[in-house]
Amino acid sequence: MVKHRESRPGQRSSAGPGRTNDRRADAGYKPGKPPAKPSRDQGPARDAGKRSERAVEQRDPVGAASAPERPLIARIGDRPPERVPVILESLGAGDFHLIDTGNGLKLEQYGPYRIVRPEGQALWQPTLPAHIWDNADAIFTGDTEEDGMGRWRFPRQVLGETWPLQLLGVDFLGRFTSFRHVGVFPEQIVHWEWMKQQIEASSRPLKVLNLFGYTGVASLVAAAAGAEVTHVDASKKAIGWGRENQALGRMEDLPIRWICEDAMKFILREERRGNTYDIILTDPPKFGRGPNGEVWHLFEHLPMMLDICRAISSPQALGLVLTAYSIRASFYSIHELMRETMRGSGGAVESGELVIREAGLDGKTSGRALSTSLFSRWVPK
Numbered sequence: 001m002v003k004h005r006e007s008r009p010g011q012r013s014s015a016g017p018g019r020t021n022d023r024r025a026d027a028g029y030k031p032g033k034p035p036a037k038p039s040r041d042q043g044p045a046r047d048a049g050k051r052s053e054r055a056v057e058q059r060d061p062v063g064a065a066s067a068p069e070r071p072l073i074a075r076i077g078d079r080p081p082e083r084v085p086v087i088l089e090s091l092g093a094g095d096f097h098l099i100d101t102g103n104g105l106k107l108e109q110y111g112p113y114r115i116v117r118p119e120g121q122a123l124w125q126p127t128l129p130a131h132i133w134d135n136a137d138a139i140f141t142g143d144t145e146e147d148g149m150g151r152w153r154f155p156r157q158v159l160g161e162t163w164p165l166q167l168l169g170v171d172f173l174g175r176f177t178s179f180r181h182v183g184v185f186p187e188q189i190v191h192w193e194w195m196k197q198q199i200e201a202s203s204r205p206l207k208v209l210n211l212f213g214y215t216g217v218a219s220l221v222a223a224a225a226g227a228e229v230t231h232v233d234a235s236k237k238a239i240g241w242g243r244e245n246q247a248l249g250r251m252e253d254l255p256i257r258w259i260c261e262d263a264m265k266f267i268l269r270e271e272r273r274g275n276t277y278d279i280i281l282t283d284p285p286k287f288g289r290g291p292n293g294e295v296w297h298l299f300e301h302l303p304m305m306l307d308i309c310r311a312i313s314s315p316q317a318l319g320l321v322l323t324a325y326s327i328r329a330s331f332y333s334i335h336e337l338m339r340e341t342m343r344g345s346g347g348a349v350e351s352g353e354l355v356i357r358e359a360g361l362d363g364k365t366s367g368r369a370l371s372t373s374l375f376s377r378w379v380p381k
Contacts, residue, residue: 092186113163135156187354191281216256260291277317357370
């Protein structure tokens with residue numbers, strides 16, 4: 001089970017302009033000292049064609065659109081009631097928990113491995129002594145600028161590219177990528193647990209659309225719970241990883257459509273066809289390029305994307321979930337956009353931050369909370 005709680009109105013949110021997540025921290029590793037910025041000649045050669053790191057190798061720019069194919073729909077009716085700020089908090093689940101943070105770094109447990117990665121929001125000092133951090137199995141170093149690449153250092157022994165993990169009863173592969181990610185974004189656990197509960201509690205089969213689906217962990221969780229899933233990602237590599245995860249978990253018979261396509265083009269086509277979904281998850285990058293050169297800018301294209309997502313939500317829809325990373329904005333920006341998009345739909349819009357709380361070496365010792373992303377979620381009641 002996921003250990004998480006929701007902080008409801010009554011506490012002032014810490015989110016605000018300038019709030020970002022971990023995707024831009026400098027690399028270098030030295031507990032007790034701030035991480036040093038690497039020199040330009042460290043690590044693999046820089047690839048001038050790479051984009052924002054949430055829109056490269058691991059996600060390969062999904063959902064790009066150079067121009068809208070239809071105007072925004074003028075929505076009428078009352079805006080849904082709001083629930084703000086909502087803090088969705090996880091203490092970890094399955095094979096993952098956050099051990100410690102500090103000095104621009106985080107120490108995490110992923111199955112048998114302890115991993116150190118950059119974390120720009122960890123402004124405080126680590127709780128655990130330096131020798132614990134020094135004894136990690138893998139440490140990400142190298143160039144971690146938005147268009148840069150890095151490398152992994154293995155202090156104890158050289159590890160393979162992948163290793164088995166489990167979250168919410170789903171087996172998948174962790175992966176050491178050159179962009180410091182490991183094949184799963186555990187801050188999303190709270191959304192996945194919510195989705196799983198909706199599917200299992202439903203008296204009818206549900207259809208789930210997972211946009212910007214990456215390696216497919218959310219899609220596998222939804223399918224294992226009993227949903228019919230459509231997974232969309234523009235990266236052939238990510239789709240391949242998703243299928244590999246499906247095979248690893250012996251879930252080949254579950255109803256998952258793996259769609260390698262630009263997300264905006266896909267949902268526009270679904271709208272024209274009249275196809276609808278009961279739950280839509282969307283996790284777009286800040287910037288990206290599609291497989292045919294399409295350009296995606298979050299602030300430019302997000303209104304249209306949400307507008308289309310509303311159009312393809314079923315009359316009995318149970319949720320539309322948006323997360324936003326590495327943007328200079330308050331959660332209120334996406335919150336108010338979601339409320340405008342869902343005018344006249346009833347329900348409610350709840351928005352705030354996703355946080356992961358330190359759980360110590362034992363995975364049970366509650367510590368400091370680390371903010372990871374902004375989110376907004378429409379629910380029918």
